[in-house]
Amino acid sequence: MQLGTNVPKELNNSANQQVKCILQKLKHPYELISLPWLRARQELRLRRIDGYYTAILLSEMAPFGQLSAPLYLENWYWFEPQAATALDRAERQHGVIRGSHQAKWFESIGITPTVEVNSAEELVLLLKRKRVDSILMDLEAFEETAKRVELDPSEIASEFFRYVPLGVYFSTAYLQQYPDFLAQFNQAIPLCSQTPFTLSASEQTTIVHHVLHQALALAKQSKIQSALAQANQQQWPEKQIVQYDQQWIQELNLQISGLAEAMLQTELSQYLQHWQQQFNGQIAEIMLTDQQGRNVAISELTSDFWQGDEAKFQDLYQSKLDYVFDEVSFDASTQRFLVHLSIPIKDVSEQHIGVLILGIDVELTLQQCQLSDGNGRCL
Template identity: 45%
Template sequence: MLTTLVLTPPSGNALLLASHSPHGTDDSHRQMQCIMQQLQLPYQTLAMPWRRAKQEVKYNRIDGYYTAMASEEMHDTAVLSAPLFLENWYWFWHQRNAGPDNGAKLRYGAVLGSHQADWLRSNDITAEIEVSDIAQLLQLLHIGRIDIFIADLEDFDQARVRLKLPAEDFQQRFLRYAALGVYFSAQRLQQHPGLIRQFNAAAHLCATRSFALSDIEQRQISDLMLEHVRSLAKSAVLRQAVIRQNQAAMSIAQVQQADLAWQQQLAQPDGMPTQANTLLQHPASAALQHWQANYQTLVNEVILMDNQGANVAISRLTSDYWQGDETQFLSVFQQALDYYIEVVEYDQSTGRFQVKLSVPVLDETGVHIGALSIGIDVERALTATD
């Protein structure tokens, strides 16, 4: 059985949300409590089976369920919120067995009713054994009853430690990220305009599960891209552009005023800030665009910043002019770190995942004069290192 939230908005109409959290009900309920406090919506919990929850949403008898990933099955009847969690899916197999994509016939396992089990079915892969939890799955892999399964990286590690199984007995390979949110009934959203937007904003503020890369993934990203980014940061065209903008010595008040104008103009129908149009014509921006083209879909954006975090050059339109209050600038400018990889970001519009890799820009004497940040499609980067 699963818990169901009864939410009471100001209108008095209750929202019923069935809850399913692979990361434990405590985390999901704490996050939902935080979100509903932000929205000022009181709630209570009820119980409902998982499969029934999907059907109840389809027939508009409840108003949503979580934690859920995108599903074609729900496309016409519900809308998926911004992520509450990211699952970091890996293939896992015993070191004595063959891994995926090597042509061998494999015996797959899955947790009954899990998103991974759904994914296997959607990809025409039959799980020969389905069990109730990941610990059972791992034990079956250990004794050779199955050859391979998919699991969230953190869930696998926790189960392996609980079972006291040696890490060196197992092999792993990144598969994908899965964004898990709330499926809201499309009918209920029509009755409450703005609810999904307000919920998404509160979900970002109330995130309880880190979207950080694992140490291994950070090494993979840095091995793949760091030296290329450092080389770009040493470009004479980029250095000179930063030096010239620093010499202009805009006050922080002027920078913030320019940032406000940028965002206001971005919200207009044409959506192109005057300053952004100017920057995109800058020779340094052309250099960034040329560099990014060498990495095709792997790199999403490149931003060059001055000593206050203001844009000097951009490879494409950004949402802000001033990055001085953001981690991509603060993490490396006049800091001991010579690079920084941020947490994973999810782009709801594209369904893609990105991390930002930032490095300081130095003058010829080694003094920090600015910063350079690139947006990397993390799934493509992690699979490119295989």
């Protein structure tokens, strides 16, 4: 396999490490070729290379290949001087890094940036000197660059735009020759993951402000408390939990209407479905678990029955926190980015009796929370 990459091969960064790790685990011979983005796309169209990274999903490339699951995610924000926020976005002067993913995105929607530069430092300096009204940049990259160029963050307004998955773009010809390769590559990504993608502090605050009050009220309802008290009276040995969990997973894989479907139809699960609707798609799923992490009620079909062996359950029980966020995950089938917010449920004596887990569509929630009904509520 010949892969083009815009990442300098001599750098031991996360993209290079991940790709090398995955291909080595798959025992798949490869060669890396240094190519800029534009050249790499052209070489793939001409079938001279088998893929390239880091890549984003581009409509113009759809006939020529397929993007892998994300190696990592970028968190794109608009950054603007406070005075520029009064301008309509179409009237703002944009700066961009030449050849970047953002530059390609501007091109795809017909926007011509006012200024193109060669580095992140140059781009943020343009903003600092007010030579442009707006830049679109990864949040972490902006924060690091702003420190280097001594830009005061209080002078800059920020607005969430979208998450952008970066992966390897493999050619159609190569995937036709090796039809099982992409699935194997995607399955190996978690084994070679470098750094988890987590919400920023400001994003966590936004989501907590939006849903925590309602979730705490839900956790105190008598029907929730009663269901958990009843479930906790019947403690299972771990062997029994694992067997039940395996049956749950197997039935889902075989599309059998079994354990999961039966729980989804219970009165409490249907109540959670109704409660979830008030968030207009921002909450993608709800799981209510007992002390052992067993599902007691669900608003959507869940991939497994037992949450007790997962971080979203364990991290909460091992701490005294009021809530815990897990890592942001990308669902390739729905193209949605989810994060789980876990909230402890306690009885009147303040004893842990279960956990309420909300699966939140991060992009939709952050986008809607930039709007307001005048009372601080997300639209």
